[in-house]
Amino acid sequence: MANPFRLPMAPRTIRNLLSRPATRRYPTEIRPRFDGARGTIKFDVETCVYCMICARRCPAAAITCSRDERYWAIEHLTCIGCNVCVEVCNKNSLSMSTDSKSVHVRAEVGPEGQRPGHEEWHGVAPQPVVAKA
Amino acid sequence: MKRTVIPFGPQHPVLPEPIVLDLILEDEKVVDAIPTIGYIHRGLEAMVERVEYTEMGFVVERICGICSFMHGMGYCLALESIMNVEVPDRARWLRIIWAETSRIQSHLLWLGLGADAFGFENLFMHCWRMREEILDIFEKTTGGRIIHSVNRIGGVKRDISDSELVAIVAKLDELGKAFDKTARVFASDASIRHRLSGVGVLSMEEARAVDAVGPMARASGVRLDTRLTGQNLYDQLEFEPVLETAGDCLARVVVRMREVRQSIDLIHQMVEKMPKGEGLPLETKVRGMPSGETFTRLEQPRGEVVYYVKANGTKYLERFRARTPTFANVPAMIKLVKGCDLADVPNIILTIDPCISCTER
Numbered sequence: 054m055a056n057p058f059r060l061p062m063a064p065r066t067i068r069n070l071l072s073r074p075a076t077r078r079y080p081t082e083i084r085p086r087f088d089g090a091r092g093t094i095k096f097d098v099e100t101c102v103y104c105m106i107c108a109r110r111c112p113a114a115a116i117t118c119s120r121d122e123r124y125w126a127i128e129h130l131t132c133i134g135c136n137v138c139v140e141v142c143n144k145n146s147l148s149m150s151t152d153s154k155s156v157h158v159r160a161e162v163g164p165e166g167q168r169p170g171h172e173e174w175h176g177v178a179p180q181p182v183v184a185k186a
Numbered sequence: 187m188k189r190t191v192i193p194f195g196p197q198h199p200v201l202p203e204p205i206v207l208d209l210i211l212e213d214e215k216v217v218d219a220i221p222t223i224g225y226i227h228r229g230l231e232a233m234v235e236r237v238e239y240t241e242m243g244f245v246v247e248r249i250c251g252i253c254s255f256m257h258g259m260g261y262c263l264a265l266e267s268i269m270n271v272e273v274p275d276r277a278r279w280l281r282i283i284w285a286e287t288s289r290i291q292s293h294l295l296w297l298g299l300g301a302d303a304f305g306f307e308n309l310f311m312h313c314w315r316m317r318e319e320i321l322d323i324f325e326k327t328t329g330g331r332i333i334h335s336v337n338r339i340g341g342v343k344r345d346i347s348d349s350e351l352v353a354i355v356a357k358l359d360e361l362g363k364a365f366d367k368t369a370r371v372f373a374s375d376a377s378i379r380h381r382l383s384g385v386g387v388l389s390m391e392e393a394r395a396v397d398a399v400g401p402m403a404r405a406s407g408v409r410l411d412t413r414l415t416g417q418n419l420y421d422q423l424e425f426e427p428v429l430e431t432a433g434d435c436l437a438r439v440v441v442r443m444r445e446v447r448q449s450i451d452l453i454h455q456m457v458e459k460m461p462k463g464e465g466l467p468l469e470t471k472v473r474g475m476p477s478g479e480t481f482t483r484l485e486q487p488r489g490e491v492v493y494y495v496k497a498n499g500t501k502y503l504e505r506f507r508a509r510t511p512t513f514a515n516v517p518a519m520i521k522l523v524k525g526c527d528l529a530d531v532p533n534i535i536l537t538i539d540p541c542i543s544c545t546e547r
Contacts (some may be wrong), residue, residue, distance in 0.1 A: 061371045062308060075315045087322075089344075091329040112241035135244035135335045140343075149329075 086151040091134050093150050094127055101125060101146040107138035187212045192528070196225050200303040200532040203542035211528060219523040221516060227546045234503040239265060239476060242503065244335050249508065250544040251332045252295060253486045255288045257508070258337035264482040264495040265339045269474070274467040277341035279460035282418055284334065286449040286456070291320040292487035293442045296539045297372070300439060303536040304381040312368050319361055323354055341469030351457050362450045369443045382435040386522040386534040389433055398518040400489020400511050401441045402538055406433035412485035423455045438537040475499050486511055488539045510544035
């Protein structure tokens with residue numbers, strides 16, 4: 054039977070009292086992402102030739118593309134961020150952005166308008182990103 | 187005696203994921219438990235019929251957020267064996283390095299959850315703080331913290347440079363030292379012993395009878411580990427599975443703690459033995475459509491996982507099936523819950539390391 058008066062956690066706890074916290078104060082202190090980390094898809098309308106490879110290869114069917122209408126759209130909430138579209142794009146029109154503000158959360162608009170802080174930290178309500186040339 | 191039925195779950199403070207156990211009690215003793223699953227079924231296995239086999243690997247990874255790398259790896263190994271693809275050496279080594287790293291993060295996550303279940307919240311936070319460092323390694327090397335998406339049929343998408351591998355090993359050594367201090371708490375704290383020692387004992391015979399897998403079986407002294415088959419280059423490593431004989435909740439904690447140290451040691455050996463150099467091939471181009479069927483076995487952090495893949499010569503697979511370790515351990519869990527006190531049920535359920543997302547897919 055272990056000694057109930059032994060406190061193996063105590064030194065650690067005392068040290069924690071004197072050291073800085075392991076967590077960050079999120080909105081004011083944002084964790085830097087590493088190089089090459091995956092994030093949300095960014096689209097460059099200037100270089101895209103609407104070949105539709107990205108739409109065909111997307112495992113989540115998040116990308117809609119039409120060659121005739123010169124139309125490209127992504128549903129960010131469906132996108133699983135697997136990087137397949139970025140890899141298959143011949144014209145480098147697609148890239149991954151690690152911008153941490155671009156989390157899209159469905160906005161709830163009440164009678165008084167949007168919730169405070171919503172615009173600042175969650176971007177705008179999720180509209181499919183549409184590009185038309 | 188009058189019987190009482192208490193529904194345990196789907197929402198319960200100790201359960202990270204939804205599972206229901208209808209506990210039938212006589213006084214404070216559990217006499218029977220009836221499990222119900224089906225709360226997070228997503229139909230991932232049926233998705234193979236409409237997602238191309240090359241892209242399905244990224245979906246398979248999303249079966250579970252903890253063993254995500256191993257799921258992707260298992261799927262790719264199955265397809266590679268159907269299509270007879272020779273994977274470059276460095277890619278094979280990189281795969282098992284990532285696999286062992288994900289075993290460390292899974293065990294750290296579980297140790298934290300276990301600590302939370304027996305009411306030691308401070309320890310829970312320490313374990314998860316250490317896990318953050320592993321997630322940083324993942325983000326640096328694969329691009330994602332939880333979902334890595336580096337496995338592709340024929341190899342891996344990203345390389346880890348030799349200097350970075352050395353840095354990772356140094357970081358893991360540092361983590362190992364910090365982990366030893368935390369492990370000492372698990373081993374010597376009186377309250378932990380009081381809650382776990384002698385609770386939910388699964389003998390070796392019982393473990394064999396209910397076909398327990400992974401740390402659950404090894405804590406009962408069953409020498410069962412898919413890595414022992416020597417596949418995926420494990421035959422080139424010095425490896426002996428961690429065994430405990432007590433079979434109680436504490437033994438299952440100890441097995442997982444020792445496996446964290448073992449995985450760090452294995453990564454050391456892997457980095458020493460893998461082919462070094464810049465620009466080594468990482469991928470074999472895969473051509474054509476798969477045709478045939480195969481089984482693949484892998485040792486995930488929670489135990490043995492089996493994948494069955496059947497392909498019919500088109501770009502869509504005919505059948506994909508994953509038998510996950512939690513599914514194999516549910517009979518053992520039900521066996522342990524019968525006869526224990528109601529207060530011990532959360533600990534027993536947690537010590538099988540349940541992953542309901544895996545089980546239901």
